[in-house]
Every structure is written in structure tokens, then in C-alpha cells.
Amino acid sequence: MSALSSVLDRLDNNLDQSLERLFGLLRIKSISTDPAFSGDCRKAAEWLVADLKSIGFDASVRDTPGHPMVVAHHDGPAGSPHVLFYGHYDVQPVDPLDLWEADPFDPKVKELEPGRKVITGRGSSDDKGQLMLFVEACRAWKEVHGGLPCKITLLFEGEEESGSPSLKPFLDANSEELKADFAMVCDTGMWDRETPAISIALRGLVGEEITVHAADRDLHSGEYGGAAANPVRILAKVLADIHDDTGHITIPGFYDGVEETPSQILKSWETLGETAEKFLGEVGLSIPSGEKGRSVLELVWARPTAEFNGIIGGYTGKGFKTVIASQASAKVSFRLVHKQDPEKIRTAFREFVSARIPADCSVEFDKHGGSPAIQLSYDSPFLNKAKDALTDEWSKQAVMIAVGGSIPIVGDFKTYLGMESLLVGFGLPDDRIHSPNEKYDLTSFHKGQRSWARILDALTRS
Amino acid sequence: MSALSSVLDRLDNNLDQSLERLFGLLRIKSISTDPAFSGDCRKAAEWLVADLKSIGFDASVRDTPGHPMVVAHHDGPAGSPHVLFYGHYDVQPVDPLDLWEADPFDPKVKELEPGRKVITGRGSSDDKGQLMLFVEACRAWKEVHGGLPCKITLLFEGEEESGSPSLKPFLDANSEELKADFAMVCDTGMWDRETPAISIALRGLVGEEITVHAADRDLHSGEYGGAAANPVRILAKVLADIHDDTGHITIPGFYDGVEETPSQILKSWETLGETAEKFLGEVGLSIPSGEKGRSVLELVWARPTAEFNGIIGGYTGKGFKTVIASQASAKVSFRLVHKQDPEKIRTAFREFVSARIPADCSVEFDKHGGSPAIQLSYDSPFLNKAKDALTDEWSKQAVMIAVGGSIPIVGDFKTYLGMESLLVGFGLPDDRIHSPNEKYDLTSFHKGQRSWARILDALTRS
Known part of the structure; x- marks a missing residue:
């Protein structure tokens, strides 16, 4: 059994426990925009620090003029890459509360349709669910092998949903401590329920x-x-x-x-089966209004x-x-x-x-x-490794996609820490982030953990 | 002494009395849009009927669903033309009252600047002052010669400032009685204080x-x-x-x-000395935005x-x-x-x-x-006669101008009575009609009466 497969087994066997841990974090009402929940924000940061310490991270709550940051470090083998992993523990407000089918801070597993289970609750997808995938992958690796495959720094923000006022000063003041070979950002999604994705461009x-x-x-x-x-x-x-x-x-x-998008990227977008009729049909339109001769995905992602x-x-x-x-x-x-x-x-x-x-x-x-736009490399070594790891986990070619909305942290990492980012996430278009009845597919939660374990493994191999 | 010159003398000698009569009409608060002044509207109509009867017109107040019409008839010599003269006795509201320098319904003669006297008060220009010019011309003619030079029907409306709801049904129901050879409408203005004008087009x-x-x-x-x-x-x-x-x-x-505007008309507009810089300069602009190669007056009057x-x-x-x-x-x-x-x-x-x-x-x-646009003939016999008469009175060539705003009565006369109109008036651009401190130049009042007397005289000559 390879180093990776025993970690994957561990994740499979400990899924219920990992779910209990996520529920513990989801129950904390860390709504960053509302001062009434300041205490809850700090509680979430402290909860994460305690959990990370239990895995062996050198973790601490770091005060800012606003809600605190969580910073944690763990060494890796000599010569292994150093990765900064970013997520945020704060969540959006929950009003209007009467549109929720269940208490947003009392997470549950629910069967959405036959064969499709989801975790319900505020933050289940954005971003507590997504960040805990990585924490669980680290935990399993540590428990199985007594260490991590590479050097890891974690940065969990508590103000992402309220404009990140403390982020830039914090990055600037702590650039030496936070700088790594590259960053991983877990705030994005899959193409669809079967197709893993890496976001490589933000307009x-x-x-x-x-x-x-x-x-x-x-x-x-x-x-x-x-x-x-x-x-x-x-x-x-x-x-x-x-x-x-x-x-x-x-x-x-x-x-x-x-620049012209590389033809292999355009070809991979073609395989997604998205057409102007489908993409625009959802809003009552059918004819792309942009530059002629380009697919609708190229128009919204790369033009x-x-x-x-x-x-x-x-x-x-x-x-x-x-x-x-x-x-x-x-x-x-x-x-x-x-x-x-x-x-x-x-x-x-x-x-x-x-x-x-x-x-x-x-x-x-x-x-x-x-x-400016963020355009990540289409074929950096870490991107290709992550792509292969995702493809292995999901048995389907991972696609390079782009993001319509902005993720300012990616630019900030570039500006303040001189780092490129790898944007991997397991959210789905129907997760209803920022809306009532937010959910996160149990498959995203389970295979997401496995995906990160595979990515960590892949990064350490040449 | 010609028939005309004795009438003109009479007008000159009776100016004070004609002013007193106008003041009598101006004192009546015939604001048509405000139901509180319905009684005043009727009073103005009755005032006019009484005055017209005193000259020998067969005049009557004619009820409508709104404010009454005044209709008056007077015969002329056999073979003389039959003219319908239109004006309106209703006026605009006077608010904001505090912007008036004097009571709007207590008319006065005031020296605006050295050598320039004006009549102040609501309706002094629009349209009581203008319509009384014609009544005074008829009065003088009648007093001097015992009759009028042509057959005249008068139509004075009381709803012009409130949308003329009763006008079309009234024209339709009384078309036989009102139909004449042509209409004269006294609701327009001069080009400037020295230059008489006939309006020949309404866009x-x-x-x-x-x-x-x-x-x-x-x-x-x-x-x-x-x-x-x-x-x-x-x-x-x-x-x-x-x-x-x-x-x-x-x-x-x-x-x-x-159609292209006849070159002699374009030439006459050139003589007015209007330039794009002057016309547009008043509103902070200088470059005509319309079709290139045409004067600013052609653009607003004929294009x-x-x-x-x-x-x-x-x-x-x-x-x-x-x-x-x-x-x-x-x-x-x-x-x-x-x-x-x-x-x-x-x-x-x-x-x-x-x-x-x-x-x-x-x-x-x-x-x-x-x-549709109203385009009156550039050279009908009655137009040319009126033009000559105005030129004689003002010692300056009368110009054919156009009107920016609409005067629906002109279209209605065409539609309901099959008549062309002659649009002659003596208002000036600074009369502040519809605004506080409405005025009418005393020169307009005096020479306007004389102008109408001359026009009546001219019409009867071949």
C-alpha cells in the first residue's frame, strides 16, 4: 500500500468523525459583518487553533483591528515544497431566517434527492466546509505517517465576507512568515458534480x-x-x-x-458541452453578444x-x-x-x-x-500535479476554468507575497452560498478531502 | 384722407381708452385650469360679449361642457372676404405669486427701461392683450366708417391654457356657423421689437x-x-x-x-442676423447639431x-x-x-x-x-396682403417665421373647418408668458392695433 492509499483509507474510515468536527465549527455563528457576532468570530478562530494544535500545527489566533486571523505552521521533509493554504472561517448573515428550512447553525446531513446527501447550514460550503477538507487531509496524513508530506502554512481569515479590511496590512506586516512557494485557495468550485476543476483566471x-x-x-x-x-x-x-x-x-x-487562450485549453472547454443555448438559455437568451467566432465559455472566461x-x-x-x-x-x-x-x-x-x-x-x-485580471499559468508544475491528482480522484479529467466574480486574495498574494495561487474547490453551482439553505454535497466533503490528500502527495513527487 | 388713415388716427387718439378697456379684461381672473376660477372665466366671456355688442357685433356667450366660448358676427360689404378671428380669454395660473413684482390682476403701465413702456399683468400678452388689438381695430373702423371692411366672425376660447377639451366638438358642431374664407390667429409673436412677423410653419x-x-x-x-x-x-x-x-x-x-424651403424665404431669414453662436449662445452652446450646411433658423423652423x-x-x-x-x-x-x-x-x-x-x-x-406639421402657403394672396400691411406699419420688412411649440387650433381649423390660418401676433420673446411678471410692450399694443387695421384694409383691396 502506497503512502497515499493508506491516507485515503484513513479519510474513508474517519468520514463520520470529520463530519462531527465540521458540525462543531458550523455551529459557531461567525458572521463577520455583524458586530453582535464578534465573540463568535473569535470563538471560531480559537476552535480552529485548538483543532490544528491537536494535529501538531504551531497554531495561533492573531489579533487584527477586526476579527482575528488564524495562522498555523507545520514542517515538512527537507526539500519539500512550502505551501500556504488560505480559507476563511467567517460566514454571511443568515437573514431572511424564515426562508431557511432548518436552523442555519444546526448543521445536518440531509438527503436532497435519492442518492444525493448534503450537509446543510451556513458556511457548510462557503467556506468552513471547504477549508476543513484540507485540515482533514492533513490530519489523516499526520495520523497515518506521523508527519506531513510538505511544509504547510495555514492562513484562515475572519473578514472575507465583510471586505477583508485587515488582510492587506496583515499580509504586509507578516510577509516573511507567510511567504511560501505558492498558495492554495479553497474558495472556488467544481464544473459540475462529476467534473473537478481548477480556476486559472479571474477577470x-x-x-x-x-x-x-x-x-x-x-x-x-x-x-x-x-x-x-x-x-x-x-x-x-x-x-x-x-x-x-x-x-x-x-x-x-x-x-x-x-493573449490567445492555448488551443488545448479551448479544446478542454469544448468537452464540457456548454453551448450558448444552454448557458444563455437559463436567463432567456440564446445568442452570444460578444466577439464573433468564440465559444460562450471563452467569451466569459478569457475575453x-x-x-x-x-x-x-x-x-x-x-x-x-x-x-x-x-x-x-x-x-x-x-x-x-x-x-x-x-x-x-x-x-x-x-x-x-x-x-x-x-x-x-x-x-x-x-x-x-x-x-487587473489574474491569469495563472496554464501549465506550472504544481498546477499540472494538482490536475492529475484531481483527475485520479474523480476519474474524470479535471478542467481549467475561470471565475466571473473576483477573489481579491489571489491578487493580494501576488502583490504582497509574490506568490502564484492554485485555486481548487469543491463547491457546486447550486450550493446557495450567501443565500438561505446553503448546503455542501457530502460527495464534495468526502472526495474533497481525498482530493487534497492526493494533491499534497502529488506535489511532493517530481 | 384714406379710409385707413382715419382709422389709424382714431386708434392713436383713443389709445388711453383702449388701454382702460384692456385693463378691465385683465382684472378678471380667468384662470381656466383651476375650477375655483370658473366664475371668473364666465365673467371674462360676458365682458367680451358686452364689449363686442357695444361695437355692433352679434355676440353671445356659448356654453360648452367646460368654460364658454364667445362667438360674434359682423357683416361686411358685399363681396368682401369673410374672416374668422381666433383668440383666447383664459390665462395661466399665477403661482408662485411671490415672484410677481405687482399684483398679476392689477394691470399697470410701467417703464421697463428708458423709452420702453410695458403693460404688466397676467394675460397682458397671452392672449387678452393680443386679442383686444383686433377688437380695437374693429371698434375704430366701426366708429369712423359705421361698418367693417369685411365680414368678420370672432371666436374667443376659454380653455386654451387647459388643453382645449371643448374646442374640437364645438368646431365640429358649429362648422357651418364658423367657417370663413380663412382664419386669423393672434397667438404668436414678432421676430424682435422692430420686426413684424407672420408665422407660416409649425412643426x-x-x-x-x-x-x-x-x-x-x-x-x-x-x-x-x-x-x-x-x-x-x-x-x-x-x-x-x-x-x-x-x-x-x-x-x-x-x-x-x-420640401426645400424657397430660397427667398431662406434669404429673408438670413437678413434676421441670427447666428448659431447667438441662438445657441443663450443656452451655453455654439455648434448646430442638426443637418450640416443649413442655418440654425432653417434647422429649427423648416427641417x-x-x-x-x-x-x-x-x-x-x-x-x-x-x-x-x-x-x-x-x-x-x-x-x-x-x-x-x-x-x-x-x-x-x-x-x-x-x-x-x-x-x-x-x-x-x-x-x-x-x-402633422402645419405648413402655410408662402405666398397666398391674404398672406402677401398681410405682409405688406405689416411692412407698412413697422417700416420694416415683415418676415415669415416658424413656431417651435405647437398651436393646435391651426390644425383644428384645417381639419374641422377646411380653413388655412394667418398667424400674426405682436408678442415678444421676453413677454414671460406663463411666468411671473408677464408683460406686453405698449408699442405692441399700439402698433398692433394699427397693424390689424391695416391688414383688414389690405384684405379688402385686390
């Missing part, structure tokens, strides 16, 4: 609000129509010019830093976009008013990929807009955030 | 509200951006397509029925337009929300000229929009009114 974002000013007052369209500049018309023209007929974005330099998130100008109430407005405004955002530079794009956009404003009108810009 | 209007529907719910632009149709983008593209780079409207068939009166979609509050809206809408209006057909334009617009909606989205149209 960046640039937000801009533009306001076009024309006449110094609202005008009557009978008196001035045809003569006076109409800011709604100017704005519509500016926005319409941003995409050409093929969905390509026309702002000069916009595609600087955008940049320009989206108009809001527009307003003139009379928008009931009925009609023949007014020519003095101003009109729009909120525009760009999703970025690869190496696109948010500030260069902001500048290019502003020049693009300004060039389209008549000389007797003006435009005002308001900046709304900017963050 | 028509088509209003449409369009709502583009895309996904069946609001979407997250991270998850769906680049794939899902964005209704703001679709709408912006539709609106941007309506004008080409030269300001020309691209909707097929839009210019059907649009059709497409204007976007309002637009809304997505998140329009403070800050930012990375949403892709499920719908977006705009209010669009077209000003029409000459023989453009409102319903054909509505249909062409709807086809134009529908052709630009992706197959998985939809568009909804809401109709908001449609009326």
Missing part, C-alpha cells in the same frame, strides 16, 4: 462613469430640436462606437496584453468586455416630455483578461470618449475601481 | 417610447459579460444609427414629404428632427453596480415639417428599430402622440 475590472454636459439648462425640443446638442444622442453615439459589428471593442490599445451597466438622461417618468436634457450619463465597465493594464485602459477610454464630444459640450469622468 | 410631432428587453432578469456582468445581450448597448446602437455623421436622419422614407428626450436602463444610483440590465428604454420624438406623415414615420421608425434588435431580444413600442 479584472475597470469602472467608469461618464457624464456628458450640453446646454446649461433643459431645453424644449420644439424650440431647440435640430439645433442644440442633445447629450443623450452624444452619449448613445459614444457607447455605440465602442463595439464594432463583430463585437470587437474599438478603443485603441484595448487589446494590448490580451475582455465592455459593458454598459447603467444609463440615464432626460425625462424618464411616465408619459412624455419633449425635453432636450442638459446632461446624460452612463456607467461603463470593462472586464479585463491576461495582462491588460487597468489604468491604460481607463486613459484610452477617456480619450476615446473625449474625442467624440462636440466642442461646445463637455464630459466628466468618475473613476469606479480598477483591478 | 409636427411623433413621440415613441421604446423598451428593449434582453435577459429575463438582471445579470452579473462578471458572470455574463461578453456573452449576454446588453439592452443598453442595443439601445445605444439603435439611437446612434438614427443620425449619420452629417446630422441626416437615416430612417428609410423619413424625408418623404419634406425635421429626431431627438432623444429620455433614456434609462440598468443601475443609475450612486456608486457602481456591475449589472447587465434586463431592459432599457428611451423616449424618442420627431419634429415634422411640410408633408411628412406622422403615422408613416412611426411605422418606419418601428421597422428601423426592430431590424436592429437581436433575435433573442425583443422591443416594445409605446405611442406618444402624433401630429
Whole structure:
């Protein structure tokens, strides 16, 4: 029996005990955004520290101006890699409570449908369930072999659901202690119930609000129509010019830093069987609106976009008013990929807009955030090892996917600790994180533990 | 001394008395929109009937479901033309009262600036002052010559400022009695204090509200951006397509029925000295936004337009929300000229929009009114006579101008009585009609009376 298979056996045999431990953590009401639960947040941190100490981690509760961090260290064999594993122990609020089918802080195993058991409760998926998978994998390894296969640092945050105000200062102040060869982040999901996934890209974002000013007052369209500049018309023209007929974005330099997705990645996405009809069908649409000739998954995962998130100008109430407005405004955002530079794009956009404003009108810009895309390597050694490990566990090729929403920690690890991240998780699209009746599939919980054990094993082998 | 010059002398000599009569009418609070003043509206109608009877008109108060009409008839010499003269005795409300420098219903003559006297009070310009000019011209004619130079019917409405609900049924029911060779409408203005004007065109209007529907719910632009149709983008593209780079409207068939303005009319507009800088400078602009190569006066008086009166979609509050809206809408209006057909334009617009909606989205149209343009003849005999008469009185060439706002009565006279109208008035741009401190220049009042006397005289001559 290999070193790994005995660990996997241990995880199989101890599933009930691991579930009891998770339930213990889930019962703690660590809602970070509500000051009434500050004590519970600390209790969760202390619970984790005690549990990690019992495995032999050098673990401690680390105070911050907000909720504490949990930091834990464990040595590995000489020459083994050093991994920083990140998760968060805080959870979202539970209101509206009456929409929950059971007490959110009294976790249960429930049969969702024949043959499909789930763990119910706030945090079961996001992120207590996910982080405990890794802790259980470490425990089994330690119990079976008396040590861990590599050097491991754990960082569990208590403010992820409330904006992580203490995170950056903490990373900055403790960079020497926290820096590892790479980070593992357990806040993502699988493609579907059968298909494991590694998230390798997070689109960046640039937000801009533009306001076009024309006449110094609202005008009557009978008196001035045809003569006076109409800011709604100017704005519509500016926005319409941003995409050409093929969905390509026309702002000069916009595609600087955008790379073509490797063909083997595109091919692997094809195998997922996602079609525009299926993806868009869920929201009542069917035709991709982005660049022509690219699959819907490539469009949302690997291509940049320009989206108009809001527009307003003139009379928008009931009925009609023949007014020519003095101003009109729009909120525009760009999703970025690869190496696109948010500030260069902001500048290019502003020049693009300004060039389209008549000389007797003006435009005002308001900046709304900017963050670069995170594009992890498609074939780093640790990624390939993790991919193989996942494929072995799930008997199905692990896919490289991308994430629509942002996971700021990945950028922070890069910025403050100079580390790449490996994003592996076992959440499912129907986990209802942030909503009533959050759940985590028992299969995710069980095979997730096994997956991490396999990944740890794979990382140590050359 | 000619028949006319003795009438003009009479008007000059009786100016004070005519002013006293106007003041009598101005003191009546005939605010048509406020039911509290119903009695005052009737009182104004009765005042007019009494005054007209004193000149020898067969005048009566004619009940309607709303405020009464005043109808009066007076014969003219055999073979003389028959003219219907229209005005309205109702006035706008006076609030906010504290912005008035004097009681709006206690008219006064006031020196606005050295050498410029004005009559102050609600209705002094719109429309009691204007209609009394004609009554005074008739009175002088009658007093001097014992009769009128032509057959005259007077129609004074009491609901013009509150939507004229009774007008069309009244015209329809009394068409035989009211029909004349042509109508004269005294609700317009001069070009400036020195230049008399005849309004020969009123732009028509088509209003449409369009709502583009895309996904069946609001979407997250991270998850769906680049794939899902964005209704703001679709709408912006539709609106941007309506004008080409030269300001020309691209909707097929839009210019059907649009005629080129005769060159002598364009030349006469040039003599007015209006420039884009002057016209637009008053509202903080300087560059005409309409079709290139046309003067600003031609753009607002004789060219059709497409204007976007309002637009809304997505998140329009403070800050930012990375949403892709499920719908977006705009209010669009077209000003029409000459023989453009409102319903054909509505249909062409709807086809134009529908052709630009992706197959998985939809568009909804809401109709908001449609009326054809009124284009009066540039050289009918009565127009030319009136023009000469005005030119004689003001010692300055009368100009043919157009009106931005609508004067529905002109269309109604055409529809119900089959009559063309002659639009002559002596209001000035700074009369503040509908606003506090309404006034009417004493020169308008005096030379306006003389102008009408001259027009009546001119009409009877071949």
C-alpha cells in the first residue's frame, strides 16, 4: 500500500468523525459583518487553533483591528515544497431566517434527492466546509505517517465576507512568515458534480462613469430640436462606437496584453458541452453578444468586455416630455483578461470618449475601481500535479476554468507575497452560498478531502 | 384722407381708452385650469360679449361642457372676404405669486427701461392683450366708417391654457356657423421689437417610447459579460444609427414629404442676423447639431428632427453596480415639417428599430402622440396682403417665421373647418408668458392695433 492509499483509507474510515468536527465549527455563528457576532468570530478562530494544535500545527489566533486571523505552521521533509493554504472561517448573515428550512447553525446531513446527501447550514460550503477538507487531509496524513508530506502554512481569515479590511496590512506586516512557494485557495468550485476543476483566471475590472454636459439648462425640443446638442444622442453615439459589428471593442490599445487562450485549453472547454443555448438559455437568451467566432465559455472566461451597466438622461417618468436634457450619463465597465493594464485602459477610454464630444459640450469622468485580471499559468508544475491528482480522484479529467466574480486574495498574494495561487474547490453551482439553505454535497466533503490528500502527495513527487 | 388713415388716427387718439378697456379684461381672473376660477372665466366671456355688442357685433356667450366660448358676427360689404378671428380669454395660473413684482390682476403701465413702456399683468400678452388689438381695430373702423371692411366672425376660447377639451366638438358642431374664407390667429409673436412677423410653419410631432428587453432578469456582468445581450448597448446602437455623421436622419422614407424651403424665404431669414453662436449662445452652446450646411433658423423652423428626450436602463444610483440590465428604454420624438406623415414615420421608425434588435431580444413600442406639421402657403394672396400691411406699419420688412411649440387650433381649423390660418401676433420673446411678471410692450399694443387695421384694409383691396 502506497503512502497515499493508506491516507485515503484513513479519510474513508474517519468520514463520520470529520463530519462531527465540521458540525462543531458550523455551529459557531461567525458572521463577520455583524458586530453582535464578534465573540463568535473569535470563538471560531480559537476552535480552529485548538483543532490544528491537536494535529501538531504551531497554531495561533492573531489579533487584527477586526476579527482575528488564524495562522498555523507545520514542517515538512527537507526539500519539500512550502505551501500556504488560505480559507476563511467567517460566514454571511443568515437573514431572511424564515426562508431557511432548518436552523442555519444546526448543521445536518440531509438527503436532497435519492442518492444525493448534503450537509446543510451556513458556511457548510462557503467556506468552513471547504477549508476543513484540507485540515482533514492533513490530519489523516499526520495520523497515518506521523508527519506531513510538505511544509504547510495555514492562513484562515475572519473578514472575507465583510471586505477583508485587515488582510492587506496583515499580509504586509507578516510577509516573511507567510511567504511560501505558492498558495492554495479553497474558495472556488467544481464544473459540475462529476467534473473537478481548477480556476486559472479571474477577470479584472475597470469602472467608469461618464457624464456628458450640453446646454446649461433643459431645453424644449420644439424650440431647440435640430439645433442644440442633445447629450443623450452624444452619449448613445459614444457607447455605440465602442463595439464594432463583430463585437470587437474599438478603443485603441484595448487589446494590448490580451493573449490567445492555448488551443488545448479551448479544446478542454469544448468537452464540457456548454453551448450558448444552454448557458444563455437559463436567463432567456440564446445568442452570444460578444466577439464573433468564440465559444460562450471563452467569451466569459478569457475575453475582455465592455459593458454598459447603467444609463440615464432626460425625462424618464411616465408619459412624455419633449425635453432636450442638459446632461446624460452612463456607467461603463470593462472586464479585463491576461495582462491588460487597468489604468491604460481607463486613459484610452477617456480619450476615446473625449474625442467624440462636440466642442461646445463637455464630459466628466468618475473613476469606479480598477483591478487587473489574474491569469495563472496554464501549465506550472504544481498546477499540472494538482490536475492529475484531481483527475485520479474523480476519474474524470479535471478542467481549467475561470471565475466571473473576483477573489481579491489571489491578487493580494501576488502583490504582497509574490506568490502564484492554485485555486481548487469543491463547491457546486447550486450550493446557495450567501443565500438561505446553503448546503455542501457530502460527495464534495468526502472526495474533497481525498482530493487534497492526493494533491499534497502529488506535489511532493517530481 | 384714406379710409385707413382715419382709422389709424382714431386708434392713436383713443389709445388711453383702449388701454382702460384692456385693463378691465385683465382684472378678471380667468384662470381656466383651476375650477375655483370658473366664475371668473364666465365673467371674462360676458365682458367680451358686452364689449363686442357695444361695437355692433352679434355676440353671445356659448356654453360648452367646460368654460364658454364667445362667438360674434359682423357683416361686411358685399363681396368682401369673410374672416374668422381666433383668440383666447383664459390665462395661466399665477403661482408662485411671490415672484410677481405687482399684483398679476392689477394691470399697470410701467417703464421697463428708458423709452420702453410695458403693460404688466397676467394675460397682458397671452392672449387678452393680443386679442383686444383686433377688437380695437374693429371698434375704430366701426366708429369712423359705421361698418367693417369685411365680414368678420370672432371666436374667443376659454380653455386654451387647459388643453382645449371643448374646442374640437364645438368646431365640429358649429362648422357651418364658423367657417370663413380663412382664419386669423393672434397667438404668436414678432421676430424682435422692430420686426413684424407672420408665422407660416409649425412643426409636427411623433413621440415613441421604446423598451428593449434582453435577459429575463438582471445579470452579473462578471458572470455574463461578453456573452449576454446588453439592452443598453442595443439601445445605444439603435439611437446612434438614427443620425449619420452629417446630422441626416437615416430612417428609410423619413424625408418623404419634406420640401426645400424657397430660397427667398431662406434669404429673408438670413437678413434676421441670427447666428448659431447667438441662438445657441443663450443656452451655453455654439455648434448646430442638426443637418450640416443649413442655418440654425432653417434647422429649427423648416427641417425635421429626431431627438432623444429620455433614456434609462440598468443601475443609475450612486456608486457602481456591475449589472447587465434586463431592459432599457428611451423616449424618442420627431419634429415634422411640410408633408411628412406622422403615422408613416412611426411605422418606419418601428421597422428601423426592430431590424436592429437581436433575435433573442425583443422591443416594445409605446405611442406618444402624433401630429402633422402645419405648413402655410408662402405666398397666398391674404398672406402677401398681410405682409405688406405689416411692412407698412413697422417700416420694416415683415418676415415669415416658424413656431417651435405647437398651436393646435391651426390644425383644428384645417381639419374641422377646411380653413388655412394667418398667424400674426405682436408678442415678444421676453413677454414671460406663463411666468411671473408677464408683460406686453405698449408699442405692441399700439402698433398692433394699427397693424390689424391695416391688414383688414389690405384684405379688402385686390
